[in-house]
Amino acid sequence: MILSTLITDFLEYLELERNASQKTIQNYDHYLRRFLEFAGDIEPQKIDLNLIRKFRLHLSRWSDPKTAKSLKRVTQNYFMIALRAFLRYLARQDIDTISPEKVELGESEASPIKVLDPDSLASLIEAPNVLKKDGLRDRSLLELLFSTGLRVSELASLNTDSINLDRREFSVVGKGNKERIVFLSDSAAKWLDQYIKSRKDSYRPLFIRFQGKLSLIKDGEEMRLTSRSIQRIVEKYVKAAGISVKATPHTLRHSFATDLLINGADIRSVQEMLGHSNISTTQIYTHVTNKHLQDVHKAFHSGNEPRE
Template sequence: MQLSNLITDFLEYLELERNVSQLTIRNYDHYLKRFLEFSGDIGPKDIDLSLVRKYRLYLSRWTDPKTKRPLKRITQNYFMIALRAFLRYLARQDVKTLSPEKVELGETEARPLKVLDDTALKNLLEAPDTANKSGLRDKAILELLFSTGLRVSEAASLNCDSINLSRQEFSVIGKGSKERIVFLSDSASEWLGRYLDARKDTFKPLFIRFQGRIDPSNSGEAMRLTPRSIERIVEKYVKAVGLSVKATPHTLRHSFATDLLINGADIRSVQEMLGHSNIATTQIYTHVTNAHLKDVHKAFHSGNK
């Protein structure tokens, strides 16, 4: 069987057996098609170290036809990670090919984690004008993101009946269709309540647009804010308050995790609340909180008295 057919089988395996999100499948499709274009529709036994090395060189020298920019090293690694996952699948199917362990990733520089300090966070959360429905919605979005650490796609998918304001908690389906419980702060619960009280519709989505044509069909699904819309809302307020950090919804997720750790939460609990399947993913936040340890040492060590 040739590479093109095996790649199709792999993508179907991800969807049916691994229950991977459609976004992840599209990404794997994109990465593996690039390898297919490079290698040609060869057989799996023709994938060897020499071919992989040439492919890495090709990625390293590739430039975007429009921008003339090369691929970032971390992006090059995404292509190699997809190839390694594909080879791992082939090995499970007893298809003779290169061992996935032989596909190495290039070293990358650690990306600085964007986290808002207390002043920047306070300014951002207070930026929306809550005298109107759009401002109430935006305030509720910002408070929710910081209170729960939700991914932007998770926030966009919420429905009005998803939220339990009295218990100040609700379940969300995250990456890999994993369910987890997230919690609302008093502030987030208050502003979500105000926002919902101001809405006079019966639409199902929690966060809806207030501009454009009203479409009540399918319980108002067409009124739902998309993840990109929520990103634009955050971007608007980041610019309005003049933050030095180019903050996004994911920055609020980082700030959520960092806030918990600095204030004494254990890393396993933070892992659960973020929905990370691997503790190593959560440990990136320890690099940020380690800086806080210096302040703790200065304040409490007897040698500093």
């Protein structure tokens, strides 16, 4: 069998057997098709260390023709991660090829986590003009991001019937189609209640656009804010609030997790609320909270006072 056929089989395996999300499948498709373009439609037996090394060099030296930007090391590693997963699949199918364990990842520096300090966070959330309908929507959107730590795609997929304002909680389907419960703060519940009551339509999506053509479809799916639209909304208020950090919806997710840990939440609970499969993913936040503990120690430990 040739590579293109096996890649298609692998993507179907992810969908049917592993119940992977469409986003995950699209990512694997992108990374593996790039490898296919480089290697050619060869037989799997011809994948060897020399070919993989040449592909890594290709990625390392590649630059975008329009922007001249090169691939970050972490992005280059995504290609190798996808290739390893594909090779593991081939091994399970008893197809002769190189061992996935021989595909190494390049070392890369971990990107520092961006979080907002309490003042910047308050300035951002309070930036929308709630006297306007889009401002009221945006205030409830920002409150919800910080209250729940939702990923932007999870937020965009919410419907008006998803939210239980009485119980202050609702379920969301995250990465890998895994369901989890998230919770509303008093402030988020207050602004969501006002926003939902202000809506005069019967559209199903929770967050909708107020510009452009109205949807002719009864459920109003065409009116739903996209993930990119939500990113632009956050960017708009970051600029309006004069915040120096280049904050994104994911920055509010980071701020959500850090806020919980700093205020005493245990890391296992935070892991569940974020929807992380592995505790090691959540532990990246300890670098931020450790700095906070260091500041507390410096401010309050008696040993930091001058001694005679």
